[in-house]
Amino acid sequence: MVGCSLQATKTCDGQRKGTAVKASDLFVRALEAEGVEYVFGIPGEENLDFLDSLSRSEIRLVLTRHEQAAGFMAATYGRLTGRVGVCLSTLGPGATNFVTAAAYAQLGGMPMLMITGQKPVKSSKQGQFQIVDIVDMMRPLTKYTRQLVSGANIASRVREAFRLAQEEKPGAVHLELPEDIAAEEVHELPIEKSLVRRPVAEEKSIAAAVQMIEAADRPLLLVGAGANRKLTRKSLGGLIEKTGIPFVTTQMGKGVVDENHSLFLGNTALSSGDYVHRAVDAADLIINVGHDVVEKPPFFMQSGGVKVIHLNFSSAAVDPVYFPQLEVIGDIANAIWQITQRITPQTSWNFDRFMQVKAAGDAQLIEGHDDDRYPIYPQRLVADVRSVMPEDGIIALDNGVYKIWFARNYRANSPNTVLLDNALATMGAGLPSAMAARLVYPDRKVMAICGDGGFMMNSQELETAVRLRMQLVVLVLRDDAYGMIKWKQSNMELDPFGLDFGNPDFVKYAQSYGAHGHRVSDSNELLTLMKQCHDAAGVHVIEVPVDYSENDRILNHEIQERSAQV
Numbered sequence: 001m002v003g004c005s006l007q008a009t010k011t012c013d014g015q016r017k018g019t020a021v022k023a024s025d026l027f028v029r030a031l032e033a034e035g036v037e038y039v040f041g042i043p044g045e046e047n048l049d050f051l052d053s054l055s056r057s058e059i060r061l062v063l064t065r066h067e068q069a070a071g072f073m074a075a076t077y078g079r080l081t082g083r084v085g086v087c088l089s090t091l092g093p094g095a096t097n098f099v100t101a102a103a104y105a106q107l108g109g110m111p112m113l114m115i116t117g118q119k120p121v122k123s124s125k126q127g128q129f130q131i132v133d134i135v136d137m138m139r140p141l142t143k144y145t146r147q148l149v150s151g152a153n154i155a156s157r158v159r160e161a162f163r164l165a166q167e168e169k170p171g172a173v174h175l176e177l178p179e180d181i182a183a184e185e186v187h188e189l190p191i192e193k194s195l196v197r198r199p200v201a202e203e204k205s206i207a208a209a210v211q212m213i214e215a216a217d218r219p220l221l222l223v224g225a226g227a228n229r230k231l232t233r234k235s236l237g238g239l240i241e242k243t244g245i246p247f248v249t250t251q252m253g254k255g256v257v258d259e260n261h262s263l264f265l266g267n268t269a270l271s272s273g274d275y276v277h278r279a280v281d282a283a284d285l286i287i288n289v290g291h292d293v294v295e296k297p298p299f300f301m302q303s304g305g306v307k308v309i310h311l312n313f314s315s316a317a318v319d320p321v322y323f324p325q326l327e328v329i330g331d332i333a334n335a336i337w338q339i340t341q342r343i344t345p346q347t348s349w350n351f352d353r354f355m356q357v358k359a360a361g362d363a364q365l366i367e368g369h370d371d372d373r374y375p376i377y378p379q380r381l382v383a384d385v386r387s388v389m390p391e392d393g394i395i396a397l398d399n400g401v402y403k404i405w406f407a408r409n410y411r412a413n414s415p416n417t418v419l420l421d422n423a424l425a426t427m428g429a430g431l432p433s434a435m436a437a438r439l440v441y442p443d444r445k446v447m448a449i450c451g452d453g454g455f456m457m458n459s460q461e462l463e464t465a466v467r468l469r470m471q472l473v474v475l476v477l478r479d480d481a482y483g484m485i486k487w488k489q490s491n492m493e494l495d496p497f498g499l500d501f502g503n504p505d506f507v508k509y510a511q512s513y514g515a516h517g518h519r520v521s522d523s524n525e526l527l528t529l530m531k532q533c534h535d536a537a538g539v540h541v542i543e544v545p546v547d548y549s550e551n552d553r554i555l556n557h558e559i560q561e562r563s564a565q566v
Contacts, residue, residue: 044090046117071101226290398430
């Protein structure tokens with residue numbers, strides 16, 4: 001706890017006040033009252049009072065090597081726990097380095113608070129040196145951004161920031177703490193969290209949903225990003241078991257329901273034309289659970305076509321390809337539970353087409369699992385990773401073409417065991433996200449899976465992982481190019497240009513940070529090597545040469561042609 005006393009007294013007007021403390025002490029005490037465990041980031045001279053207060057707190061400072069990585073860690077902490085992840089930077093260049101992480105959290109629905117420093121606001125001592133209007137910069141990227149202009153406002157500003165960060169849809173918030181405000185003497189106390197219950201869906205909307213589902217011939221469940229933020233797994237599982245309605249997932253809906261379930265039809269990793277899309281096309285009613293427009297549309301509505309029930313925390317954003325006929329608005333888990341209680345499975349439901357497509361898709365998915373060509377092919381890579389990871393193991397994917405393969409081919413057993421970003425889809429988040437997962441779940445196996453391009457954007461955090469004595473495995477998929485864009489370039493029948501680069505020796509690079517470096521020289525080595533690294537202490541970086549030469553043929557042509565024949 002902070003060293004300064006915050007014992008409460010009452011003023012003559014009955015308000016509770018504390019003994020005089022430094023404003024930065026109050027700020028840290030307010031973070032403690034919110035249950036903050038970690039602050040990720042890099043302090044500067046404008047944060048020194050805050051840093052001093054933090055030094056006497058039980059909150060742990062995780063010193064990183066780049067502010068962007070700190071933001072990714074804080075956002076991932078929020079994604080995994082539902083609580084607000086907190087990150088810290090100084091003013092100017094430190095604060096501007098939070099921009100990508102802010103967008104990552106905001107689009108991805110991850111509760112995160114950014115705290116940035118600033119020069120004194122009551123008197124200038126260095127003109128405009130390093131001064132950027134960070135509050136205005138953060139406005140389009142956050143749910144809430146404020147400069148603290150009085151220590152007396154800290155408690156209320158912190159409480160409001162946390163409230164908004166966690167409220168549906170969760171996202172990023174920002175507070176700027178100038179150094180003269182941090183040093184002020186204040187008498188305020190932290191504001192206690194209020195008890196909040198999310199609204200539940202109105203009874204008539206539940207009745208209408210039940211009626212539509214019972215009247216359908218081929219109802220289908222689609223599980224999206226919004227369902228992965230709260231504990232909807234039990235409710236969805238209950239609905240599926242009672243009704244036998246098959247389900248599909250979006251990339252950010254992976255694992256909400258165990259994807260090894262017999263009624264799981266597939267993941268909408270590709271934009272169209274995959275086996276799972278043939279099932280979606282056959283549905284006459286889609287129960288769209290947790291749909292989020294930040295993801296690529298998993299289906300396109302047309303006038304007179306499939307009917308859609310929008311089941312979410314908030315109403316639908318309507319556009320030319322999404323205009324649901326019914327909206328069930330409220331807590332998702334409760335709405336599903338209400339539907340499950342009322343619904344009667346219908347003998348008229350016909351899922352034959354769905355199961356036909358599933359059988360063909362499942363057969364295609366296992367092709368290439370034993371392919372021993374080298375460099376390793378994506379199908380073999382995904383199969384080996386799935387084989388080595390336990391059911392509760394967590395893989396954190398950076399952004400690259402391998403993300404498509406993992407979303408499509410890797411079966412997730414539990415919520416948030418596949419950490420991928422299908423919202424901002426930024427590179428550089430894979431390693432920091434895995435590190436945050438390791439802090440949240442120290443007893444679970446965690447693996448970062450990064451392309452060589454994305455890995456090098458935040459590879460300096462290997463030092464942070466080593467310093468924190470993490471047990472962590474990092475796969476670096478090496479193709480010496482920006483593979484995702486190469487795939488798109490090939491699909492557009494354009495000449496290869498502008499996407500190839502060189503790389504360091506990743507084994508020596510890992511060793512230079514004090515990590516363990518390994519290189520796969522034969523595809524049959526990977527599985528054994530991953531097992532050994534997961535069972536050993538320390539940070540292990542495995543360089544895995546990959547061959548993406550068949551991406552265009554398989555993902556853009558073969559799958560569409562074969563699935564169309566089912």
